[in-house]
Amino acid sequence: MDGIPSDPVTEPRQVEPGDVVFSTTRTIARLYLLRPDPELVDAVRYVLGHYARLHGIVLYAACLLSTHLHLVYRDTRGEGPYFLRDAHRAIANVVKALRGWRGSVLEEHPNETRLLTLEAIADKIGYVLANPVAAGAVRYARDWPGLRSRVDEMGRGARIVERSRLYFDPKGDMPPRATLHFELPAELVAVHGEDETRAWLVRSCVEHEREARAEIELEGWRVLGAERCLRVSPYRRATAYEVFGALDPTFATKGGGFEAFDRAVHTVRDFRHRYRERLLRWRAGDRLSPWPVGTFMMRKLHAVAIDPAPT
Numbered sequence: 001m002d003g004i005p006s007d008p009v010t011e012p013r014q015v016e017p018g019d020v021v022f023s024t025t026r027t028i029a030r031l032y033l034l035r036p037d038p039e040l041v042d043a044v045r046y047v048l049g050h051y052a053r054l055h056g057i058v059l060y061a062a063c064l065l066s067t068h069l070h071l072v073y074r075d076t077r078g079e080g081p082y083f084l085r086d087a088h089r090a091i092a093n094v095v096k097a098l099r100g101w102r103g104s105v106l107e108e109h110p111n112e113t114r115l116l117t118l119e120a121i122a123d124k125i126g127y128v129l130a131n132p133v134a135a136g137a138v139r140y141a142r143d144w145p146g147l148r149s150r151v152d153e154m155g156r157g158a159r160i161v162e163r164s165r166l167y168f169d170p171k172g173d174m175p176p177r178a179t180l181h182f183e184l185p186a187e188l189v190a191v192h193g194e195d196e197t198r199a200w201l202v203r204s205c206v207e208h209e210r211e212a213r214a215e216i217e218l219e220g221w222r223v224l225g226a227e228r229c230l231r232v233s234p235y236r237r238a239t240a241y242e243v244f245g246a247l248d249p250t251f252a253t254k255g256g257g258f259e260a261f262d263r264a265v266h267t268v269r270d271f272r273h274r275y276r277e278r279l280l281r282w283r284a285g286d287r288l289s290p291w292p293v294g295t296f297m298m299r300k301l302h303a304v305a306i307d308p309a310p311t
Helices: 038-055 080-099 118-129 186-219 226-231 257-283 297-302
Strands: 002-005 019-026 057-064 068-075 111-115 159-162 177-180 249-252
Touching (some): 019 080, 019 118, 038 080, 038 177, 068 080, 068 118, 080 111, 111 118, 118 249
Antiparallel strands (some): 002 249, 057 068, 159 177
16 A cells, blocks of 8 residues: 655655665656666666765665656665765766756656555565556566666676766766665565565566556557667657656555554654644754654754654
């Protein structure tokens, strides 16, 4: 189950060390600015590898489509928003340099969904890996010519990526190379072991691919194919395969039943209520009252006290 639509303008972010997060970042006006040119793909690999290490992020899955970027990761230090901020800024600057683009590249507020059950983690990883099919880009996800992590590489080695010449100054403070690696979700491995976890993730990806192909055939849409995806103008706008007005949930509890969903709803509502309460006290001059667990920006900017974490 997915629940509680987010409102990034009015609602505080709930960020806790150890969160597993599914994030989606889209281009402005659904332009194909992220077309998977080799130079861009290598630059994004470098950016993800560098900033994941810098902010304590463990990457589980990634897929860069022409109009959006999907990630699933574990936020070990509670710095996920800073990781996304830095990675998105660097990717946007690379796109500007590559495309000669002026103005915004990515939407201001990515969607961040906390994955609260093992099945939700496996489901979102499968969704990310199968996304080239759901987007109508290729018939089989393995044919996608851009950045797409694979189950067989998770926890097995890493890719060393050279610093891109497109944007990064060779005399700057960015390292000359970064290491990009994807791990098997420790949460799943602890319960099911490595082999069964890999099999589960493969099944999830295959199922999402099957569902996506069935929907495309039902709607009568045409699959672009890998070659056309590489030739499409980056200044063109996508016109299909996106549902406008859909809710962006703040958490997912698939497989946990109503009990897990209800508990997550109450946790979010309680956090937001207590956050607003503390914010009113702060504005009235109270600098000592602790803030609820999950408080992010006030913790980072003002080092506010945080309530003891519940057992």
